[in-house]
Amino acid sequence: MTANYTKYLLNFKRPSGTSRGVMTQKETWFIALEHEGRKGIGECGILRGLSVDDVPNFEEILGWTCLNINLGLEFLLEKLKEFPSIQFGLEMAFKSLESKNKFTLFPSSFTSGKASIPINGLIWMGSKDFMKSQIKNKISQGFKCLKLKIGALDFKTEINLLKFIRSEYSYEDIQLRVDANGAFSVNDALEKLNTLSDFQLHSIEQPIKQGQIEHMAALCEKSLLPIALDEELIGVFDRGNKEMLLQVIKPHYIILKPSFIGGFQGSNEWIDLANKYRIGWWITSALESNVGLNAIAQWTFNYDVKIPQGLGTGALFTNNFTAPLQVDKGMLRYDNNLEWNVKI
DSSP states (O other): OEEEEEEEEEEEEEEEEETTEEEEEEEEEEEEEEETTEEEEEEEOOOTTTSTTOOTTHHHHHHHHHHTGGGOHHHHHHHTTTOHHHHHHHHHHHHHHHSSSTTOSSOSTTTTTSOOEEBOEEEOBOOHHHHHHHHHHHHHTTOSEEEEEOSSSOHHHHHHHHHHHHHHSOTTTOEEEEEOTTBSOTTTHHHHHHHHGGGOOSEEEOOBOTTOHHHHHHHHHHOSSOEEESGGGTTOOSHHHHHHHHHHHOOSEEEEOHHHHTHHHHHHHHHHHHHHTTOEEEEBOOSOOHHHHHHHHHHHHTTOOOSOBBOOOTTSBTTOOBOSEEEETTEEEEOTTSOOBOOO
8 A cells, every 4th residue: 555645725705703813725635546557535624723723734644644554544543643634634535445436435315316414614813894794695695604713803893793693683583603713801701601601602622822711611610601621622542531631521512523632532532532422422523635634524424413513614715626516505514516626
């Protein structure tokens, strides 16, 4: 078996704002495998400044992985425990290699085009008018769940935006999730959460920065608004530490990004623990290309999910790969009339 890697820059259609700043490009890496005439592809979805494996020697580790590919998937996954994006790329690439069609990793009624996955519509930070236009656009497209990035505008402006939404659309019309990406300070987080709860929100992701476990536990206990952990899961590798984190914080939900938390294997472990402690969860892509999104969506479908997932990022880029993945009325579906076009 041989392996090689390639870097690829995804260009956003328009600058995309979060509480950490504005992104114009998203760096990603691909691992390609070849064995006895068969080929497989996997995506290592790293996000600079957030991924735990955002380290200076990342490319060197990728090179080592390709040189040692014949050590086998199980050995490499254990060896690369601190490089979750590479773990995920490897899992995907090996699955792809084994498949009759290298892009059909988990055959199901989803990949046959007979079933679909509910997803949320993503609203990026920006001016009030820009955010309003996104919201109206997503609702006109048939989305019943919206996720708003908050924390970059002043809080009063964001509250006014939520007032506008709720004046136009009730809780029955639209489910609202918000994502603070750790933007709130410990001192005022609880007050802000209770203010936000007035707007019948489904939940808030990561209100304060990760690593403040006692403060996050207190917020989960006292907040009137359900809290979902996102970045808090990054860098927690061992099952015992995962279980301890959930036992201490007692979140209402956890959010799973396979590229950030150890691929399918790491995510399965989080789901097992969440179910044990009756913690809700949903799955989100981490701005991968359609190659990575495809793998995450197929794996997600196997869990028979009922609530909206965060898998609607395929249309964000100008140079994404053509794929059968289509968004229709707030659902992600597979259109087998469309061909893959991946040239890397």
